[in-house]
Amino acid sequence: xxxxxxxxxxxxxxxxxxxxxxxxxxxxxxxxxxxxxxxxxxxxxxxxxxxxxxxxxxxxxxxxxxxxxxxxxxxxxxxxxxxxxxxxxxxxxxxxxxxxxxxxxxxxxxxxxxxxxxxxxxxxxxx
Amino acid sequence: xxxxxxxxxxxxxxxxxxxxxxxxxxxxxxxxxxxxxxxxxxxxxxxxxxxxxxxxxxxxxxxxxxxxxxxxxxxxxxxxxxxxxxxxxxxxxxxxxxxxxxxxxxxxxxxxxxxxxxxxxxxxxxxxxxxxxxxxxx
Numbered sequence: 001x002x003x004x005x006x007x008x009x010x011x012x013x014x015x016x017x018x019x020x021x022x023x024x025x026x027x028x029x030x031x032x033x034x035x036x037x038x039x040x041x042x043x044x045x046x047x048x049x050x051x052x053x054x055x056x057x058x059x060x061x062x063x064x065x066x067x068x069x070x071x072x073x074x075x076x077x078x079x080x081x082x083x084x085x086x087x088x089x090x091x092x093x094x095x096x097x098x099x100x101x102x103x104x105x106x107x108x109x110x111x112x113x114x115x116x117x118x119x120x121x122x123x124x125x126x127x
Numbered sequence: 128x129x130x131x132x133x134x135x136x137x138x139x140x141x142x143x144x145x146x147x148x149x150x151x152x153x154x155x156x157x158x159x160x161x162x163x164x165x166x167x168x169x170x171x172x173x174x175x176x177x178x179x180x181x182x183x184x185x186x187x188x189x190x191x192x193x194x195x196x197x198x199x200x201x202x203x204x205x206x207x208x209x210x211x212x213x214x215x216x217x218x219x220x221x222x223x224x225x226x227x228x229x230x231x232x233x234x235x236x237x238x239x240x241x242x243x244x245x246x247x248x249x250x251x252x253x254x255x256x257x258x259x260x261x262x263x264x265x
Contacts, residue, residue: 092238
């Protein structure tokens with residue numbers, strides 16, 4: 001199952017459509033890391049709304065994606081983790097510490113826009 | 128009388144990556160039929176995923192069995208992961224967070240125990256491993 005990757009402005013958006021095998025996840029990681037420089041993207045959004053399970057392997061791969069893309073000079077944000085998926089991840093002992101996450105695609109885009117403006121313009125959402 | 132459409136048990140042979148996805152999808156279907164709610168469905172599917180991956184990674188092949196359980200008025204789902212792989216030399220060590228012999232995160236077994244209500248592991252070094260877990264309907 002291939003994950004379609006769309007270019008929107010300076011961003012790449014990968015939208016997961018259905019359950020992914022370990023092989024699919026690795027392929028997504030490799031494709032994103034290559035594509036980000038090919039299209040000179042400044043940000044990457046991985047939309048996982050469709051995933052009903054994010055297990056240890058998926059978490060590790062998403063974490064690797066974000067770290068590799070950061071090394072390539074761009075930002076990654078994971079969007080759309082479902083509430084029951086978040087519950088299972090925490091129980092399992094998984095975290096995406098240091099990785100940006102947003103509620104949905106819209107919030108993810110807003111996050112990357114803020115990032116692009118530099119830290120002095122960053123909007124703080126907590127009070 | 129029980130509807131013929133409701134299966135009491137599904138068995139999924141595991142010997143490659145793609146079987147992990149099949150096992151958790153079939154397990155989820157059965158758990159849905161047992162009346163588990165969405166959080167518990169995700170929990171059961173995640174546990175199946177971890178157990179099935181352990182089979183692929185350490186034993187090469189095995190089987191995931193998901194069945195409905197009724198016990199003292201409680202209803203739930205039981206997942207059994209069976210393999211005839213090399214077995215686990217030190218189960219206590221394997222149950223520790225962060226311990227892995229395959230370069231993984233080392234959360235599979237201890238994490239699965241946290242996810243489920245009941246957890247049992249029997250491993251015969253040289254003969255194989257059987258992990259049995261249960262999640263009760265809330």
